[in-house]
Amino acid sequence: MAKNKIPYFLTAAVLVIGLTISCQSKGGSGNEASVAVLTQLLQGSGSGTTSNCRNFLPQESGNIYVADQIVSAPANSGIGFKDSYCSANGVRGLDLFDGSLDVYTLDPSGIGALLILGWSGKKVLPGAGIDFMVYENPFFIGVQNNTNSFHSVYLEPIVVEVGNDLANWCGWNPMYANSNPSVFSNDPSVWTRFAGITPFVYNQESNPMTVSAVYNSDVVHGGGGGDGFDLADTNFGTTGSGCTGSLKTDLQTNGFLYIKLVPAITALPSLPIPAGNGTPDIDGVIAKNLSP
C-alpha cells in the first residue's frame, strides 16, 4: 500500500462518522462490536498496531464462500496492513473513489511477494460463468466527462493461479496491452485477466448485494466490482508453473483447493512498475460454488 494509504486521522474520522451512523440506524444489535471498533480507533490503532480488520469475521451465505484459510503469507507480521488475517476475514469495499482498508499488503519482491489462500479443505467447484472473485483495493482516480466513462484506476495488478498440491499451478494468461508496453498505464482496459484492476463497492456488512451483483465486475453499472475468474475461460491453463494438460482438465472438471496471488511486477518482471509501488493490498477472495 503506497499512495492509497490514507492518513490515519482522516481514516479514523471517516470511520467514526460511518460507525456512528451505523450505530444509530441499527439500534441495539451490533453496537458492542461497533463500540469496540470506535474504541480501538480512538486509541490509535492504524498500521503499526493491531489491525482494525481483526474486528470483522467472514460473512457467508449461499454462493458466497470466503477463502478463510491462510495457507502461506510470508509477509505477515500480524501488525497493521501486514496482518494476513485481513485477507481472509471477508470483503469490505468502500466506494468507487476510495480503496478498501480491510487489506493485507504483499511485499514487492522476495518470499513475501506471495499469498496462498484456501477454503479449509473444500474445493472451489466449476459452475456457470465466473467461479470466484478477487478483491484488491483499486479505486477510480478520474472520470472522463465527455463519455461519462471511467478510465483511470489506482491499480496494483496481481497474477492469479490455482492448484491442488501447492506445487503445480494453472493460470489465466494475463495480458498487458498498452500501446507502449514499457510504460505503466492506469487504464483498466489494457490489463486483462489480472486481479487488482477493478474497483469494488461490495461490502459484506454495509453493502451485501445480491449474488448476481456480487459476481458482476461492472461496478459502474450496478455490479459489486472486483475481478472475476472462470475455470472455463479458454485462456485458463495456458500459463502457470507445472500446468500440464491433465492438471488443467482436473481443475476445470473437479475444481481447486488453493489460490495463489503474486504481485504482477514480481511474477512478470518485464511489466512496468505501477504509479505506486505495485505491492497489492488483498481484501479477500470469494467463491461461488464449494464442495460439500
Ligand SMILES: [Ca+2]
Ligand atoms: Ca465457470
Ligand SMILES: [Ca+2]
Ligand atoms: Ca492497492
Ligand SMILES: [Ca+2]
Ligand atoms: Ca478483508
